[in-house]
Structures are given as C-alpha cells and as structure tokens.
Amino acid sequence: MKLIEAIIKPFKLDEVKDALNDIGIEGITVSEVKGFGRQKGHTELYRGAEYVVDFIPKIKLEVAVSDDLVNKVVETIQGSAKTGRIGDGKIFVISLEEAVRIRTGETGNEAI
Amino acid sequence: MKLRFSLALLMLVIMAALIPVAAMAEEKKDAAPAVTAPAAATPAADAAKPAAAVPTAAPTATPAAPATPPDVKPVLNTGDTAWMLVSSALVLLMIPGLALFYGGMVRQKNVLSTFMHSFVAMGIVGVQWAVLGYSLAFGGDVGHMGLIGDFSKVMLNGLVIMKDAATGTVDWALFQNYTKEPGAIPELVFAMYQCMFAIITVALISGAMAERVKFSAYCVFVLLWTTLVYDPLAHWVWMTDGWLFKKGALDFAGGTVVHLSSGISALAFLIFLGKRHGFPQERMAPHNLPLTLLGVGLLWFGWFGFNAGSAIVGVNTSDAAGGLAGLAFATTTIAPAAAGLSWMIAEWIHSGKPSALGFGSGVVAGLVVITPAAGFVQPGAALLMGLAAGLVCYGGIMLKAKFKYDDSLDAFGVHGVGGTFGAIITGVFATVGATGLLAGNAKQLMIQLIAVLAAGAYAFIVTLIISFVLDKTIGLRVDKEDEIMGLDQTQHSESGYNM
Numbered sequence: 111m112k113l114i115e116a117i118i119k120p121f122k123l124d125e126v127k128d129a130l131n132d133i134g135i136e137g138i139t140v141s142e143v144k145g146f147g148r149q150k151g152h153t154e155l156y157r158g159a160e161y162v163v164d165f166i167p168k169i170k171l172e173v174a175v176s177d178d179l180v181n182k183v184v185e186t187i188q189g190s191a192k193t194g195r196i197g198d199g200k201i202f203v204i205s206l207e208e209a210v211r212i213r214t215g216e217t218g219n220e221a222i
Numbered sequence: 223m224k225l226r227f228s229l230a231l232l233m234l235v236i237m238a239a240l241i242p243v244a245a246m247a248e249e250k251k252d253a254a255p256a257v258t259a260p261a262a263a264t265p266a267a268d269a270a271k272p273a274a275a276v277p278t279a280a281p282t283a284t285p286a287a288p289a290t291p292p293d294v295k296p297v298l299n300t301g302d303t304a305w306m307l308v309s310s311a312l313v314l315l316m317i318p319g320l321a322l323f324y325g326g327m328v329r330q331k332n333v334l335s336t337f338m339h340s341f342v343a344m345g346i347v348g349v350q351w352a353v354l355g356y357s358l359a360f361g362g363d364v365g366h367m368g369l370i371g372d373f374s375k376v377m378l379n380g381l382v383i384m385k386d387a388a389t390g391t392v393d394w395a396l397f398q399n400y401t402k403e404p405g406a407i408p409e410l411v412f413a414m415y416q417c418m419f420a421i422i423t424v425a426l427i428s429g430a431m432a433e434r435v436k437f438s439a440y441c442v443f444v445l446l447w448t449t450l451v452y453d454p455l456a457h458w459v460w461m462t463d464g465w466l467f468k469k470g471a472l473d474f475a476g477g478t479v480v481h482l483s484s485g486i487s488a489l490a491f492l493i494f495l496g497k498r499h500g501f502p503q504e505r506m507a508p509h510n511l512p513l514t515l516l517g518v519g520l521l522w523f524g525w526f527g528f529n530a531g532s533a534i535v536g537v538n539t540s541d542a543a544g545g546l547a548g549l550a551f552a553t554t555t556i557a558p559a560a561a562g563l564s565w566m567i568a569e570w571i572h573s574g575k576p577s578a579l580g581f582g583s584g585v586v587a588g589l590v591v592i593t594p595a596a597g598f599v600q601p602g603a604a605l606l607m608g609l610a611a612g613l614v615c616y617g618g619i620m621l622k623a624k625f626k627y628d629d630s631l632d633a634f635g636v637h638g639v640g641g642t643f644g645a646i647i648t649g650v651f652a653t654v655g656a657t658g659l660l661a662g663n664a665k666q667l668m669i670q671l672i673a674v675l676a677a678g679a680y681a682f683i684v685t686l687i688i689s690f691v692l693d694k695t696i697g698l699r700v701d702k703e704d705e706i707m708g709l710d711q712t713q714h715s716e717s718g719y720n721m
Contacts (some may be wrong), residue, residue, distance in 0.1 A: 117275060155506060155573050155575070155577065156327075156507055156508055156577070156579055156621045157580070157583060157632060157635075158619055158620050158622075158623050159502065159506070159507075159623070161505045161506075161507050183304075
C-alpha cells in the first residue's frame with residue numbers, strides 16, 4: 111500500500127477529483143495548505159505599502175491505494191493537475207504500513 | 223521616470239481643461255456680487271425687530287433704494303426644516319460609515335477597537351455638544367474677539383422657549399442664517415445638525431491612532447479635543463461673530479473646520495504616540511476591504527447631508543433646501559466620482575494595478591476636497607477639483623513612506639492634505655456667491671491661506687499640548703504585549719469574529 115500525497119493548484123481540485131473518480135478511486139482527503147516552491151510568493155500593495163506574501167495557497171490531496179494502482183493514480187493526478195506553468199505542484203508517494211476501516215475493523219487493502 | 227511623465231501628462235490635461243472654466247469665470251466676473259459677510263443672527267435680536275417689508279425686490283423698484291435690504295423677521299420654513307432633519311440623520315450615518323471604512327483597514331485583532339473609536343465619539347461628543355459644545359461654538363461671542371462662544375446656550379438653553387410654564391406652552395427659537403430673507407429652521411435642528419459634524423470630526427483623527435492607542439486615553443482625548451479645538455474653530459469659521467467668518471473665509475461645509483483640523487491634529491498626536499510595533503516591516507494589510515468599501519459608500523451617501531445640508535449656512539440665501547443645496551449635491555456627486563477615477567488611474571500607472579482600496583480612497587479624497595467648495599463652485603470646477611483631489615491625496619499617502627511616520631489609516635494623508643488643498647483651491651475656483659482667483663479676486667485666495675494657516679496652527683499646537691498632557695498622565699499607548707495581542711482582546715475583552 112502507498113499513500114499518495116499531491117500538492118496542487120486550488121482551481122484544479124475538481125478536475126483531479128473527477129479524474130480520480132473515473133479510474134475508480136473511492137476516497138480522498140483534501141486540505142487547504144500554504145507553502146512556497148519555485149513559484150515564490152507575490153506582492154500586495156495597499157495605499158503604497160507593499161507586502162510580500164511568501165506562502166501561496168495550495169490544496170493538499172491524500173489518497174491511499176494498493177500497490178498495483180500507484181502508477182495509474184500518479185499519472186492521473188499528474189495529467190489532470192497540470193497547467194504547464196510554474197506552480198503546478200508536486201506528488202509524493204509514501205509507503206503505507208497499515209490501514210484500518212474503523213467501522214468494520216478490516217485491515218490492509220480491504221480497508222482502502 | 224514613467225511616473226513623472228504620467229503625472230506631467232495629467233497636469234497638462236487639467237491645465238487644458240482649466241481654460242474654459244477660466245473663460246466662464248471671466249464672463250461672470252462683472253455679474254458676481256461682492257462677498258459680504260451677512261450678519262446672521264441671534265434669533266432673539268431678530269424677533270425684536272419689526273417685520274419689515276419682504277424683499278421681493280422687483281427690478282422696477284425705486285432707483286434710489288438702499289443697496290442692502292432691511293433685515294426681516296425669521297419665519298419657520300417647513301421645507302427647509304424637513305431637509306435639515308434628514309441631513310442631520312445623514313451626517314450621523316457617516317459615523318458608522320467611517321467605522322466601517324477604518325475598521326476594514328486594520329488587522330483582524332483590532333477591528334472592534336477601531337469601530338469603537340468612531341462609535342464612542344457618538345456617545346462622548348453627543349453629550350458634550352448638548353452640555354457645552356454648542357454654546358462654545360454657536361453661543362454669543364465672548365469679548366467680541368470672534369474666538370469662542372459664551373455659556374449662554376449651555377444645555378441647549380433657550381432653544382425651547384417656555385411661553386407659559388403652567389400649561390406647558392412653548393415656542394421654538396429659530397435659526398435664521400440670512401437676515402435679509404425670512405426663511406428659518408428651529409435652532410434645535412441646527413444645533414443637532416452641527417452636533418453630527420462635531421462627532422465625525424474627532425472620529426476622523428482616530429485613523430492615525432488605530433491599533434495602539436489606549437482606549438481610556440482616547441476617550442479623554444475626544445472630550446478635550448472637541449472642547450478645546452473643534453468648538454473654537456467652528457466658532458471662528460461658521461459663527462457670524464467668528465473672526466475668520468468676518469474676514470470672509472470660505473468654508474462651505476467644513477474643509478477647514480473638519481478635515482484640515484482633524485488631519486493636522488492627527489499628525490500632532492502621532493508625535494507623542496509613535497509607530498505601531500513592527501511598522502513598517504511587519505505585514506499590516508487591511509483585514510476586510512469589503513467593509514472598507516461599504517464604509518466608502520455610506521460616507522458618500524451621508525456626505526450629501528454634510529454638504530447639501532450646509533446650504534443652511536450659505537452666505538446669501540436663506541434656503542436650506544433650494545438651488546444652493548442642489549449645487550452642493552451636484553458637486554458632491556461629481557468631485558468624488560472624478561477623484562476615485564484619478565486616484566485609480568494614478569495608481570494603475572504608478573504601481574501597476576487599479577486597486578479597490580485606491581478607488582475608495584480616491585472617492586473619500588474627492589469628498590474631502592469638495593467639502594469647503596461644495597456650494598461655491600460650478601460643476602465644471604468640481605470636476606477639476608475632484609481630478610486634482612485624487613492625485614494630490616495619492617501623493618499625500620506616499621508621504622508617510624517617505625518620512626516614515628505611522629499614520630495608520632491615513633487621517634493626515636487624506637483629510638489633512640485634502641482638507642488643506644480643498645480650502646486653498648476654493649479660493650481659486652469660487653464663482654457662486656463668492657469670487658475666487660479665477661474670477662479675478664486674488665484677495666480671496668489670501669484669505670483662504672490665512673484661514674488654513676490659522677486653523678492649522680491652532681489645531682496643531684493645541685493637539686500637541688493635549689497629547690503631551692495625556693501621554694504624561696494616562697499614557698497614550700497600550701503595553702507592547704497588549705498591542706501584539708490586539709486591542710479588541712486587551713481593551714474590550716471581545717473579538718470581532720467568532721467563526
């Protein structure tokens with residue numbers, strides 16, 4: 111099992127979610143996060159006072175999948191979240207030790 | 223370089239547009255009547271006079287008739303009274319408008335404290351005005367020096383005249399602005415109209431103190447400043463016995479008394495108050511600009527009462543709700559519209575984007591600049607004054623970055639700079655009921671400069687003294703820790719948003 115964590119542009123969330131639905135992914139976790147990468151921040155100007163906003167809002171998306179689905183999910187996210195411009199985000203694949211469905215107590219691949 | 227070129231271009235456009243106005247003023251020059259300071263009057267004195275002939279001045283009247291018609295007895299005009307009641311309420315609405323305007327520009331942790339600076343002024347000055355303020359500003363002159371009113375109208379004494387105490391029969395003291403025409407309103411209405419001005423003026427200063435002033439010190443400041451600065455200034459400029467009124471200084475609705483005085487005082491207060499902790503490195507961006515823009519809307523709406531209602535103190539008409547009010551209404555529409563645009567365009571060229579805050583600030587700048595001129599200038603002049611207002615006040619807010627003072631919400635940058643600019647150029651553009659430089663009366667410009675210098679110097683010095691005394695006694699600022707926690711929590715034990 112792997113945990114796939116993707117940092118994407120907020121406006122791409124719906125597209126990514128639909129694309130993941132289409133390949134049969136049944137659950138994702140989404141959070142609003144802030145950060146910076148190569149895109150850097152932007153400046154805001156209020157009556158001549160300039161503030162640099164270092165951290166840009168992004169969406170963090172987490173999907174737990176069985177090993178055979180990893181490549182497909184990564185490709186799907188990469189394809190649907192891509193705009194081709196700087197700031198499109200990153201995808202991380204992390205090994206997942208165990209998963210438990212709380213309602214039934216099922217574990218492993220059964221639980222995701 | 224780019225900025226300088228753009229500004230030069232804008233100035234050129236303004237100059238080009240000036241020509242027709244100048245020509246218009248030239249044509250009018252001969253017809254324009256000389257400004258005479260009409261003695262407007264204590265109602266009691268007028269009531270004593272016999273009802274003279276109503277001056278329906280037919281052109282065929284005897285050629286040897288005296289130049290000045292006789293004074294006439296005041297007669298209550300219900301139309302004027304209705305408009306003044308509405309105007310007073312409109313001006314009151316500017317105070318929550320100001321609270322929104324300022325409140326949106328501070329950080330989230332200080333939103334309530336900033337609102338309270340405006341709201342508590344309604345409480346303190348509302349009481350002060352009834353007890354003492356109205357009398358100091360509009361009571362009989364002390365010692366005929368034109369400096370301050372006496373205590374004759376303390377507790378609004380004499381505005382309700384008891385005719386028969388046994389049956390409770392009363393009569394109303396009347397305020398007749400122009401003694402040559404009968405139109406008058408109850409003096410109570412006039413007093414309440416002026417009360418709203420006193421409230422908003424001191425609240426304007428709070429923009430410079432936001433996010434760090436101690437609430438207790440602010441409350442005492444409101445009381446002292448209104449009593450020692452505002453009341454005398456209102457007497458100087460608006461009371462017929464006031465020395466600047468007698469000199470012929472033009473201030474239709476309060477450019478000098480309200481905006482210049484509050485803006486300059488803000489600067490004086492800052493000397494003892496100092497900068498916010500972390501200014502200017504730390505991010506202090508406005509937390510809710512929609513509130514600010516709603517505030518701009520309410521300010522503009524209320525300003526129609528502020529300016530168009532001020533026809534009540536127009537120098538040669540008794541109509542509070544007539545043509546002069548209409549003119550003030552028109553200029554109060556045109557100038558802020560133009561100023562919003564000119565600020566927006568200046569910012570667009572200068573820093574790349576037309577900001578919402580910039581447009582809103584421009585509207586307020588236009589309102590400030592047109593205030594002293596509202597009933598003295600033609601619509602064309604109002605347009606030019608508005609365009610200039612946006613540029614001048616945009617420059618005004620740039621000053622603080624240059625000189626590194628922390629006028630947090632630009633009370634000086636907008637009201638001080640705009641009020642001064644407006645008061646001076648009223649002496650340039652005045653053509654209605656007065657003549658300015660463009661109508662060939664250079665003397666008016668001199669009078670305006672004297673009024674600006676005198677009022678500015680008085681407000682600055684007295685505010686300096688008040689803030690020095692408060693700093694040494696109560697202390698102007700909250701502790702550093704409280705400032706960082708936010709004034710809402712430390713001064714009021716509340717938070718603006720519990721969502």
